[in-house]
Amino acid sequence: MASESNNILETKDLKKYFLVRRSLNPFSRSERRYVKAVDGVSITIPRGKTVAVVGESGCGKTTLARTIAQLTSPTSGEIIFDGRLIGGGRASRKEVYKNIQIVFQDPDSSLDPKRTIEDTVGEPVRGLIGGSKSGVQDRVYRSLAAVGLSEEQAQRLPKQLSGGQRQRVAIARAISPSPKLLILDEPTSALDASVQAQILRLLIELQSTFGLSYMLITHNIAVAQYLSDTVAVMYAGHVVEYGPTKTVLAAPRHPYTITLMNAAPIANPWKRNLLSVEIKGEVPSSINPPPGCRFNPRCPYAEAICSEVDPPLEEVSPGHLVACHFKEKTEGVFAGAAAIGSGQTKGPIKAA
Numbered sequence: 001m002a003s004e005s006n007n008i009l010e011t012k013d014l015k016k017y018f019l020v021r022r023s024l025n026p027f028s029r030s031e032r033r034y035v036k037a038v039d040g041v042s043i044t045i046p047r048g049k050t051v052a053v054v055g056e057s058g059c060g061k062t063t064l065a066r067t068i069a070q071l072t073s074p075t076s077g078e079i080i081f082d083g084r085l086i087g088g089g090r091a092s093r094k095e096v097y098k099n100i101q102i103v104f105q106d107p108d109s110s111l112d113p114k115r116t117i118e119d120t121v122g123e124p125v126r127g128l129i130g131g132s133k134s135g136v137q138d139r140v141y142r143s144l145a146a147v148g149l150s151e152e153q154a155q156r157l158p159k160q161l162s163g164g165q166r167q168r169v170a171i172a173r174a175i176s177p178s179p180k181l182l183i184l185d186e187p188t189s190a191l192d193a194s195v196q197a198q199i200l201r202l203l204i205e206l207q208s209t210f211g212l213s214y215m216l217i218t219h220n221i222a223v224a225q226y227l228s229d230t231v232a233v234m235y236a237g238h239v240v241e242y243g244p245t246k247t248v249l250a251a252p253r254h255p256y257t258i259t260l261m262n263a264a265p266i267a268n269p270w271k272r273n274l275l276s277v278e279i280k281g282e283v284p285s286s287i288n289p290p291p292g293c294r295f296n297p298r299c300p301y302a303e304a305i306c307s308e309v310d311p312p313l314e315e316v317s318p319g320h321l322v323a324c325h326f327k328e329k330t331e332g333v334f335a336g337a338a339a340i341g342s343g344q345t346k347g348p349i350k351a352a
């Protein structure tokens with residue numbers, strides 16, 4: 001897998017629906033119900049860069065990650081990795097897994113408590129790369145050294161390490177087959193703030209050492225701000241705002257992003273955690289999403305068209321895309337970078 005493309009990953013109109021209820025009559029399609037977990041997502045990750053995906057629980061972030069990494073098949077749409085279409089058997093799973101690795105939120109559930117660190121980190125090397133026993137061991141030790149763990153620590157079990165060290169093990173395992181893209185699914189949200197900062201610094205270091213590209217899923221605005229070049233804001237399976245992180249977080253234009261930013265206005269930016277955000281109104285159902293714009297039941301700007309026509313993503317400034325019929329009304333509504341931490345707002349949007 002190698003190409004001249006500037007982008008390591010592109011998704012085009014990617015969809016992943018889960019069938020949740022089937023009619024007793026197998027010939028009836030009318031009663032089939034789907035969770036539209038990912039519903040037409042198009043994102044691009046340039047080589048060596050980080051794209052953050054932010055949004056509330058249940059908006060489809062993990063499903064997007066799993067679909068890109070071919071842990072589940074897409075319902076439709078395209079995934080172009082390293083300049084080539086993958087999925088639908090176009091590239092072998094082994095080839096995809098070698099090149100795209102995921103680090104999950106909770107190392108405690110992703111590490112086998114009975115296996116030594118060396119054994120765990122060696123698993124993808126044995127399965128995806130192969131080679132002699134000493135060759136595998138060498139690669140494992142190099143991966144562990146890259147995350148700051150020693151050969152002595154490699155002989156321990158997960159419970160003999162701290163939470164931060166266990167997440168380092170999960171990262172070492174992910175980088176051990178030398179992937180090109182790491183998908184980081186809430187990589188620090190199970191950790192204390194001080195450990196969180198160390199892991200984020202480590203991720204930055206690994207990115208520059210190995211030229212890695214990252215898709216970073218996070219609830220935390222500060223984490224997205226710290227690590228990412230581009231941010232995609234997801235709402236109910238859709239990307240509703242997309243663009244350079246600095247622009248989107250300093251001057252968000254989608255009413256949902258503005259609501260999120262205003263709802264997490266506390267002094268310590270490391271606690272700008274969207275998990276604690278509560279937004280007025282009905283949380284959308286991914287089974288029966290509202291017609292038109294999915295944010296319309298909660299949006300203070302909504303007008304009749306919003307419950308009829310789903311707005312497309314359109315550019316409001318170079319590279320900054322917003323899916324809203326009334327995006328001209330939100331210009332300057334968020335008080336901007338100065339408001340981060342103070343929660344000031346000029347406009348009508350307020351969280352519950």
Ligand SMILES: Nc1ncnc2c1ncn2[C@@H]1O[C@H](COP(=O)(O)OP(=O)(O)O)[C@@H](O)[C@H]1O
Binds near residue numbers: 035036055057
């Ligand atoms: N295997 C599955 N079967 C049915 N529904 C699923 C499955 N996985 C996820 N979902 C649903 O898809 C939606 C998105 O879930 P998820 O991708 O985990 O969101 P997030 O990571 O943003 O919290 C949720 O409504 C969730 O219940």
Ligand code: SF4
Binds near residue numbers: 256293294301
């Ligand atoms: S399209 Fe309408 S409902 Fe959706 S965010 Fe814009 S104003 Fe709100």
Ligand SMILES: [Mg+2]
Binds near residue numbers: 061063
């Ligand atoms: Mg998730």
